[in-house]
Amino acid sequence: xxVYLRLLALFLFAFLLxxxxxxxxxxxxxxxxxxxxxxNPTQLxxxxxxxxxxxxANQYRLIAADKYIQAKQEAKAxxxxxxxxxxxxxxxxxxxxxxxxxxALNKKDTTTALSLLTGKTFYQLDEQDPDLQVRVRLLxxxxxxxxxxxxxxxxxxxxxxxxxxxxxxxxNQDNIWRxxxxxxxxxxxxxxxxxxxxxxxxxxxxVKTASTVTEQKQNxxxxxxxxxxxxxxxxxxxxxxxxxxxxxxxxxxxxxLLPQKQKYAQAIYNGFIAAYYQAxxxxxxxxxxxxxxxxxxxxAFYAQAQKDGIQLVVGPLDKAQINELSxxxxxxxxxLALNYTDTNTQPPQLFQFGLLPExxxxxxxxxxxxxxxxxxxAVVPQGEWGKKVLSAFRSKWExxxxxxxxxxYIDRPVDLDGQMVALTKKLPNLKEANDNMLFMVxxxxxxxxxxALLTYHDEKDLPVYATSHIYSxxxxxxxxxxxxxxxxxxxxxxxxxxxxxxxxxxxQWPQAKTSxxxxxxxxxxxxxxxxxxxxxxxxxxxxxxxxxxxxxxxSQQRVVRxxxxxxxxxxxxxxxxxxxx
Numbered sequence: 001x002x003v004y005l006r007l008l009a010l011f012l013f014a015f016l017l018x019x020x021x022x023x024x025x026x027x028x029x030x031x032x033x034x035x036x037x038x039x040n041p042t043q044l045x046x047x048x049x050x051x052x053x054x055x056x057a058n059q060y061r062l063i064a065a066d067k068y069i070q071a072k073q074e075a076k077a078x079x080x081x082x083x084x085x086x087x088x089x090x091x092x093x094x095x096x097x098x099x100x101x102x103x104a105l106n107k108k109d110t111t112t113a114l115s116l117l118t119g120k121t122f123y124q125l126d127e128q129d130p131d132l133q134v135r136v137r138l139l140x141x142x143x144x145x146x147x148x149x150x151x152x153x154x155x156x157x158x159x160x161x162x163x164x165x166x167x168x169x170x171x172n173q174d175n176i177w178r179x180x181x182x183x184x185x186x187x188x189x190x191x192x193x194x195x196x197x198x199x200x201x202x203x204x205x206x207v208k209t210a211s212t213v214t215e216q217k218q219n220x221x222x223x224x225x226x227x228x229x230x231x232x233x234x235x236x237x238x239x240x241x242x243x244x245x246x247x248x249x250x251x252x253x254x255x256x257l258l259p260q261k262q263k264y265a266q267a268i269y270n271g272f273i274a275a276y277y278q279a280x281x282x283x284x285x286x287x288x289x290x291x292x293x294x295x296x297x298x299x300a301f302y303a304q305a306q307k308d309g310i311q312l313v314v315g316p317l318d319k320a321q322i323n324e325l326s327x328x329x330x331x332x333x334x335x336l337a338l339n340y341t342d343t344n345t346q347p348p349q350l351f352q353f354g355l356l357p358e359x360x361x362x363x364x365x366x367x368x369x370x371x372x373x374x375x376x377x378a379v380v381p382q383g384e385w386g387k388k389v390l391s392a393f394r395s396k397w398e399x400x401x402x403x404x405x406x407x408x409y410i411d412r413p414v415d416l417d418g419q420m421v422a423l424t425k426k427l428p429n430l431k432e433a434n435d436n437m438l439f440m441v442x443x444x445x446x447x448x449x450x451x452a453l454l455t456y457h458d459e460k461d462l463p464v465y466a467t468s469h470i471y472s473x474x475x476x477x478x479x480x481x482x483x484x485x486x487x488x489x490x491x492x493x494x495x496x497x498x499x500x501x502x503x504x505x506x507x508q509w510p511q512a513k514t515s516x517x518x519x520x521x522x523x524x525x526x527x528x529x530x531x532x533x534x535x536x537x538x539x540x541x542x543x544x545x546x547x548x549x550x551x552x553x554x555s556q557q558r559v560v561r562x563x564x565x566x567x568x569x570x571x572x573x574x575x576x577x578x579x580x581x
Contacts, residue, residue: 108401257315271523
């Protein structure tokens with residue numbers, strides 16, 4: 001009997017709690033706020049069914065659908081949304097569009113999400129409750145960012161900043177700054193935004209155009225003096241505060257450890273030295289070259305470097321030597337290696353920089369997805385190298401929501417025709433779909449054959465995204481005409497010639513304009529990285545606009561390149577049309 005009474009008491013207590021929730025939700029038949037956090041979907045649907053006021057009943061159903069979406073139960077939310085009547089209020093129509101856009105974005109369908117969020121339904125969004133405005137604009141910001149449009153995402157977040165308080169406001173400030181720093185410098189320079197958004201872009205430009213931390217600090221102070229009431233001054237992003245605590249790294253004696261007799265190493269060294277001679281502080285720095293093959297071990301080299309008073313090492317280039325370094329717990333001298341280890345472990349003094357093809361593969365996945373492609377096939381070289389590049393593409397592609405329908409590993413040209421026919425058949429609705437694409441990693445000769453076969457089999461309209469390996473660096477209009485329209489990543493060096501360091505290098509070494517261009521760019525950017533290693537490590541959103549790409553440093557102290565896009569027109573390389581940011 002006592003057990004029964006105890007259970008009855010617990011039941012009555014639970015009932016009263018539920019009743020209190022329902023009573024608080026159903027307060028005098030007032031319209032419940034869409035941001036109401038009380039009740040679960042079942043309770044809300046029950047309240048809707050008990051309501052005589054149709055508008056209030058629909059509001060409860062919308063809140064229930066929202067809770068289902070937040071719980072990752074989109075199917076139940078869609079059932080509710082489909083049963084809603086057509087004669088909803090303007091506000092409720094906005095909420096329906098918001099929820100459908102949220103469902104689409106959860107599926108990585110940015111096209112549908114943005115179509116809903118930018119439609120006529122939201123024409124009078126500014127007249128709505130601030131909480132609803134925040135929900136809509138934050139979702140738009142997420143969709144724009146996922147589609148590779150950081151500037152538009154920033155504008156949405158900037159618009160709602162005055163509505164936010166506390167931790168939410170700080171989080172928004174940090175995200176605005178992250179987005180501003182991800183906007184390429186040329187887009188920052190051409191942006192015509194004014195007001196609060198324009199202020200953010202001017203601040204990002206002030207930071208990105210500086211070549212040292214000291215210069216960044218001065219630019220920030222100048223910006224603050226001109227914009228004392230801007231939100232970034234009143235409630236600064238965390239990274240701006242971090243910059244104030246950083247100091248410029250200075251090295252008076254730098255070693256360059258390369259296989260000096262090799263032509264590719266000479267190109268890197270020449271690019272590095274040319275950038276050094278263009279630097280305003282060159283008189284305060286001594287460069288000493290070392291032949292990497294002279295040292296049986298890296299320990300032997302470091303012993304000599306320490307005797308010579310070296311403060312920073314550039315190199316080595318040889319992967320075996322870098323792998324040797326990665327196994328050590330510490331290094332006696334900070335080292336910027338010009339290649340990458342095969343492991344994810346390294347001593348804290350080791351940074352890694354190079355022309356990593358995996359960066360290009362990830363860029364291809366990002367660009368294709370942002371262009372609206374969702375179904376991919378891939379052609380890569382046979383062997384471990386090809387598999388590594390494909391793995392980088394596949395990981396990024398599937399992370400975004402793309403589907404990899406098929407892969408062919410190419411080795412012998414004699415098999416190529418059959419391989420391409422079999423591969424393209426794996427794409428859905430090849431003739432009708434506009435979201436299909438081919439990812440290609442191939443040298444120029446193989447790339448031309450692949451594109452010619454696509455044309456021969458009446459598939460010339462299939463979009464092709466490739467790595468820089470399809471271009472030799474030497475213009476050849478007749479041979480490369482088969483590659484017209486192919487999109488590929490490459491270094492900024494090959495797409496523009498207005499950089500003073502680049503101009504000085506090309507004037508002295510004409511080959512830097514063509515076949516060795518990427519290596520000269522690598523050398524020049526190595527010099528630019530040296531004074532900013534600690535800054536890039538401490539500030540994940542910081543970038544250097546380099547000649548080999550836009551440079552940042554990840555958590556493994558590996559320099560990551562973000563690359564521009566090129567295409568062929570009449571067989572000649574030119575910048576590809578940019579995505580609207």
